[in-house]
Amino acid sequence: MTTMTIAKAINEGLRATLAANPKSLLMGEDIGPLGGVYRVTDGLIGEFGPDRVVDTPLAESGIIGTAIGLALRGYSPVCEIQFDGFVFPGFNQITTQLAKMHARSNGSLTVPVVIRIPYGGGIGSVEHHSESPEALFAHTAGLRIITPSNPHDAYWMVQQAVQCQDPVIIFEPKRRYWLKGDVDVQAPGPAEDPFKAHVLREGTDATVVAYGPLVPVALAAANAAEEDGRSVEVIDLRSISPIDFDTVTASVKKTGRLIVAHEAPTFGGIGGEIAARISERAFHSLESPVIRVGGFHMPYPVAKVEEDYLPDIDRILEALDRALSY
Amino acid sequence: MGTHLPSTEFDGTAVDDQREADAEAVMGEPPAQMVQLLGPDGKLGADPVFSEYADKLTPEDLRGLYADMAAIRRFDVEATALQRQGQLALWVPLTGQEAAQIGSGRASQPQDYIFPTYREHGVALTRNVDLAELLRQFRGVSNGGWNPKDTNFHLYTLVLAAQTLHAVGYAMGIQRDQKLAASDRAGRQPDAAVIAYFGDGASSEGDVHESMVFASSYKAPVVFFCQNNHWAISVPTNVQTRVPLSNRAKGYGFPGIRVDGNDVVAVHAVTEWALEHARQGKGPVLIEAFTYRVGAHTTADDPTKYRHSDEEDAWRAKDPLARLEKYLRAEGLADDAYFAKVKSDGDELAAYVRRTAHDLENPDIRTAFANVYAEAHPLVAEELAWFEEYSAGFAGEEESAGQAAKAGH
Numbered sequence: 001m002t003t004m005t006i007a008k009a010i011n012e013g014l015r016a017t018l019a020a021n022p023k024s025l026l027m028g029e030d031i032g033p034l035g036g037v038y039r040v041t042d043g044l045i046g047e048f049g050p051d052r053v054v055d056t057p058l059a060e061s062g063i064i065g066t067a068i069g070l071a072l073r074g075y076s077p078v079c080e081i082q083f084d085g086f087v088f089p090g091f092n093q094i095t096t097q098l099a100k101m102h103a104r105s106n107g108s109l110t111v112p113v114v115i116r117i118p119y120g121g122g123i124g125s126v127e128h129h130s131e132s133p134e135a136l137f138a139h140t141a142g143l144r145i146i147t148p149s150n151p152h153d154a155y156w157m158v159q160q161a162v163q164c165q166d167p168v169i170i171f172e173p174k175r176r177y178w179l180k181g182d183v184d185v186q187a188p189g190p191a192e193d194p195f196k197a198h199v200l201r202e203g204t205d206a207t208v209v210a211y212g213p214l215v216p217v218a219l220a221a222a223n224a225a226e227e228d229g230r231s232v233e234v235i236d237l238r239s240i241s242p243i244d245f246d247t248v249t250a251s252v253k254k255t256g257r258l259i260v261a262h263e264a265p266t267f268g269g270i271g272g273e274i275a276a277r278i279s280e281r282a283f284h285s286l287e288s289p290v291i292r293v294g295g296f297h298m299p300y301p302v303a304k305v306e307e308d309y310l311p312d313i314d315r316i317l318e319a320l321d322r323a324l325s326y
Numbered sequence: 327m328g329t330h331l332p333s334t335e336f337d338g339t340a341v342d343d344q345r346e347a348d349a350e351a352v353m354g355e356p357p358a359q360m361v362q363l364l365g366p367d368g369k370l371g372a373d374p375v376f377s378e379y380a381d382k383l384t385p386e387d388l389r390g391l392y393a394d395m396a397a398i399r400r401f402d403v404e405a406t407a408l409q410r411q412g413q414l415a416l417w418v419p420l421t422g423q424e425a426a427q428i429g430s431g432r433a434s435q436p437q438d439y440i441f442p443t444y445r446e447h448g449v450a451l452t453r454n455v456d457l458a459e460l461l462r463q464f465r466g467v468s469n470g471g472w473n474p475k476d477t478n479f480h481l482y483t484l485v486l487a488a489q490t491l492h493a494v495g496y497a498m499g500i501q502r503d504q505k506l507a508a509s510d511r512a513g514r515q516p517d518a519a520v521i522a523y524f525g526d527g528a529s530s531e532g533d534v535h536e537s538m539v540f541a542s543s544y545k546a547p548v549v550f551f552c553q554n555n556h557w558a559i560s561v562p563t564n565v566q567t568r569v570p571l572s573n574r575a576k577g578y579g580f581p582g583i584r585v586d587g588n589d590v591v592a593v594h595a596v597t598e599w600a601l602e603h604a605r606q607g608k609g610p611v612l613i614e615a616f617t618y619r620v621g622a623h624t625t626a627d628d629p630t631k632y633r634h635s636d637e638e639d640a641w642r643a644k645d646p647l648a649r650l651e652k653y654l655r656a657e658g659l660a661d662d663a664y665f666a667k668v669k670s671d672g673d674e675l676a677a678y679v680r681r682t683a684h685d686l687e688n689p690d691i692r693t694a695f696a697n698v699y700a701e702a703h704p705l706v707a708e709e710l711a712w713f714e715e716y717s718a719g720f721a722g723e724e725e726s727a728g729q730a731a732k733a734g735h
């Protein structure tokens with residue numbers, strides 16, 4: 001067991017991948033000598049050289065598109081997109097090509113490309129540096145999407161993503177890059193299914209589902225609720241596509257109430273999908289409507305008001321009050 | 327550029343030869359074919375095409391160019407300090423690129439429209455944008471801060487290269503306006519052109535390629551102004567291109583000119599020529615200003631991780647302000663008193679910016695709700711109503727359970 005930050009855990013996960021798989025390689029803007037703007041790839045070019053850690057031209061469509069070609073040739077590229085808001089020049093390649101290659105070849109071609117995207121707000125940054133666009137990708141069949149919330153998952157998920165034969169997008173909660181935690185590097189990691197949700201805290205009155213940056217917020221809200229005598233179960237979704245509905249359904253059957261919290265706008269978001277599925281699967285167990293806590297239907301606002309935008313403990317507690325009032 | 331007008335013909339430059347030239351260029355050696363009028367020694371040279379433009383500059387114009395460059399450098403120092411003091415979330419410094427920006431901005435006419443990226447504070451100055459307003463974006467109180475319609479200086483764009491297409495579309499609009507105005511003598515406006523600024527890194531984005539294809543196909547009155555400051559954050563220019571960027575224009579079928587970007591006189595001349603060319607309906611021009619970002623990419627960057635300080639020193643020796651100062655002094659166009667006045671004006675500007683930055687008002691999230699759509703939208707109205715009710719719930723209540731939890735109780 002070693003303690004490290006999420007950023008360091010991903011760095012170590014990438015290092016392990018590069019060491020174990022000679023056909024794996026990293027691609028992205030500024031990932032070489034600089035080590036990426038968040039230093040997630042720090043030191044890797046020195047260890048593995050410029051053929052394995054490729055400092056690319058400044059072109060997201062180019063990065064994703066060439067990664068597809070490399071994957072078709074048997075390589076396992078891991079692409080870094082510098083910030084959430086800059087993935088869109090590559091959106092065409094991701095959604096029209098990467099996601100569909102396996103299906104349109106009737107299963108004969110696989111494109112195991114991994115795309116790492118730092119996402120989410122709370123860092124006081126300028127435009128396009130704080131967005132949560134996961135729903136735009138989750139809506140596209142053919143992509144798998146995961147998001148770690150702690151260093152242990154960060155370390156293993158990136159390695160598991162590379163081993164997965166499907167394209168995987170890893171949304172990395174950038175405001176948690178410096179969050180420290182235990183990583184069990186000896187764990188039978190690959191056996192820990194990255195697409196399964198984890199129940200982080202047991203409870204009986206309501207279930208809160210969160211992922212990525214909001215997991216610590218959900219846990220803190222559950223702790224606060226406990227002081228008021230409420231028992232809240234917290235689930236870290238971990239995977240956004242596929243979603244582990246079995247774990248969520250089982251929890252809701254026990255608690256009878258569900259709150260889904262994410263930073264992305266609620267309209268058209270992942271929370272809506274979970275609400276609809278759970279209504280179908282556990283209608284008779286529900287004692288209140290599923291309540292979504294999320295961002296507003298607006299462009300991510302300027303830094304000075306992001307506190308009003310981001311779901312916090314109070315927003316989750318308010319949702320809990322509403323759920324319990326039925 | 328030598329003795330002829332910028333040509334669109336292939337000049338036979340071998341890519342491999344160029345590789346070496348470029349590797350050298352990255353280390354600071356300018357390649358041969360580059361328009362330069364005012365050298366680092368402060369001596370004015372001649373160019374068969376562009377001297378004519380330089381000759382039009384009066385002593386007052388030259389002093390003005392110097393004053394602008396000095397003002398924007400002083401502003402840059404102040405903004406960097408404000409960031410260090412926590413007044414700005416981020417700052418994007420321009421030191422080293424003053425000549426490229428002031429020279430090109432001053433060559434534009436009020437009716438021209440400018441599309442900047444995010445580092446064009448000097449161009450903003452030449453377009454009379456209030457520099458304190460410029461800080462709104464970096465303080466996190468606005469995603470813009472000025473009304474582009476007031477100055478024909480568009481909002482900064484952070485998604486690299488996206489604005490180059492907007493520039494071409496805007497230029498296509500100018501073409502159509504001209505046709506409409508031709509039938510209406512009274513409505514005739516001065517011919518206008520557009521400048522699109524972008525960096526050497528951004529030149530790799532697909533949008534730049536597409537914008538050049540459109541501009542060329544429709545002969546749009548647009549000047550592509552690439553500031554090759556040699557680094558896209560940590561990535562050197564030779565990862566983006568193996569030939570001078572200006573050479574790319576030939577492939578699209580319009581002129582490309584590489585100009586010494588630290589020579590404000592040459593930049594001014596070349597840009598004036600290019601804008602005239604565009605306004606006369608002759609189509610687009612690509613200008614590559616060969617310059618250098620002396621400081622960090624942004625205040626969040628650490629250049630020591632990817633480049634040597636001797637490279638920075640080599641470029642400091644080509645300082646755009648120093649060379650114009652040498653020239654002005656040698657020609658007797660400016661004296662100590664003049665430079666002292668420029669300095670005190672700069673200090674005054676800095677004080678104004680410092681004062682004003684502190685006073686930039688924090689916005690309210692209600693403003694964000696109000697501006698999502700131009701017309702009423704029921705979902706936004708519903709969410710705003712929820713927000714109002716939710717906020718009202720905290721009124722007068724000092725310590726809700728949640729706030730207590732947040733505070734760590």
Ligand SMILES: Cc1ncc(C[n+]2csc(CCOP(=O)(O)OP(=O)(O)O)c2C)c(N)n1
Pocket residue numbers: 029058060082086089445484485486524525526527528529555557558559619623
């Ligand atoms: C589409 C997109 N991808 C990535 C980024 C992140 N980014 C911001 S600035 C920058 C480097 C830009 O270099 P260049 O175009 O040369 O302009 P400079 O900053 O040097 O003026 C990068 C990669 C971005 N803003 N937009």
